[in-house]
Amino acid sequence: MPAEGRLLVLGAGTMGAQIAQQAALHGVDVALVDVSREQLERGTAQNRRLLEGRVAKGKLDAAEAEAALSRVHASDDLPSIAAECSWAIEAIVEQVDAKRQAFSELDRYLHDEAGIATNSSTIVSSRLASATRRPERVCNMHFFHPVLVMDVCEVVRNPKTSDDTVRDAVEWCARMGRRSVVIEKEIDGFVVNRVLGAASREAFALLTGGFASVGDIDVAVKAGLNWPMGPFQLADFSGLDTVLNVRRDRAGRSTDPGDAAAVELLEKLVGEGRLGRKSGRGFYDWSTTPPTPLPLPLPD
Numbered sequence: 001m002p003a004e005g006r007l008l009v010l011g012a013g014t015m016g017a018q019i020a021q022q023a024a025l026h027g028v029d030v031a032l033v034d035v036s037r038e039q040l041e042r043g044t045a046q047n048r049r050l051l052e053g054r055v056a057k058g059k060l061d062a063a064e065a066e067a068a069l070s071r072v073h074a075s076d077d078l079p080s081i082a083a084e085c086s087w088a089i090e091a092i093v094e095q096v097d098a099k100r101q102a103f104s105e106l107d108r109y110l111h112d113e114a115g116i117a118t119n120s121s122t123i124v125s126s127r128l129a130s131a132t133r134r135p136e137r138v139c140n141m142h143f144f145h146p147v148l149v150m151d152v153c154e155v156v157r158n159p160k161t162s163d164d165t166v167r168d169a170v171e172w173c174a175r176m177g178r179r180s181v182v183i184e185k186e187i188d189g190f191v192v193n194r195v196l197g198a199a200s201r202e203a204f205a206l207l208t209g210g211f212a213s214v215g216d217i218d219v220a221v222k223a224g225l226n227w228p229m230g231p232f233q234l235a236d237f238s239g240l241d242t243v244l245n246v247r248r249d250r251a252g253r254s255t256d257p258g259d260a261a262a263v264e265l266l267e268k269l270v271g272e273g274r275l276g277r278k279s280g281r282g283f284y285d286w287s288t289t290p291p292t293p294l295p296l297p298l299p300d
């Protein structure tokens, strides 16, 4: 089935609402479905704010913004809307059981030839495909936050994904105005989060090993590698509580003492309420321009 017709986005949270809006900005008619009416309203209002912001900055024509907003049809009635859709992107909570249930329902109500992709960052589609009668039509389509800005989507093939499905997923990305990269075999973290994870682990090892300061590591990475942001600024942007969860998960599977040292440091920072940019303080003090590196808590 070529990439045409209506797109279904399941889940109107942080990611789903913007995935739907991104497609609609490129002329795609979208059904945005969520179990929560409140969340649908919140997602729709958020999209309006984002597009109106673009209009105010002269980046988007007001009529185009209205047209794009009207192309997203919010609904909490999956069974009646799914039959009209030719491709689905699932962006609900990050829980395997909930996603398997959602995949089974999508399979029941979508057209037989429709593809089903998950936007999950950590759950590979082979764990969901068996909840459907169409495992060959299932893959990951991993968009990045904020979807309206980040121009890439990782299309990840599972062992049963057909070539046609990969081609269709790539075409849907193009139709939505997003570049795609294909990952031919499932692997934890796909490409972007693996490379980011490796860089971040090394930065923490240099810091906790006393080799260089937060500010100097970030300057070195920005100026020496031409990255827009150093690893500690990025950690502050992501939220140190979130980074701590990711690092704890890794430390639980690792024998590298550097992983435990990173967790210890992050636990202290989070314990002091230093959550990064959202709390105003993390590795940096965000009340100054540019942000200033803060002293680190002393090791035990």
Ligand SMILES: NC(=O)c1ccc[n+]([C@@H]2O[C@H](COP(=O)([O-])OP(=O)(O)OC[C@H]3O[C@@H](n4cnc5c(N)ncnc54)[C@H](O)[C@@H]3O)[C@@H](O)[C@H]2O)c1
Binding pocket: 010, 011, 012, 013, 014, 015, 016, 033, 034, 035, 036, 039, 090, 091, 092, 093, 094, 098, 102, 119, 120, 121, 122, 142, 143, 144, 145
């Ligand atoms: N937040 C990110 O930065 C980010 C980035 C890339 C990928 N992802 C992935 O995107 C997915 C969604 O993440 P999010 O941050 O948007 O989550 P979120 O919590 O903001 O939104 C999840 C939405 O799913 C809805 N929902 C739950 N169960 C549902 C069901 N059965 N049917 C329909 N809707 C249902 C909830 O009401 C909620 O609106 C996750 O798989 C996550 O791994 C998130």
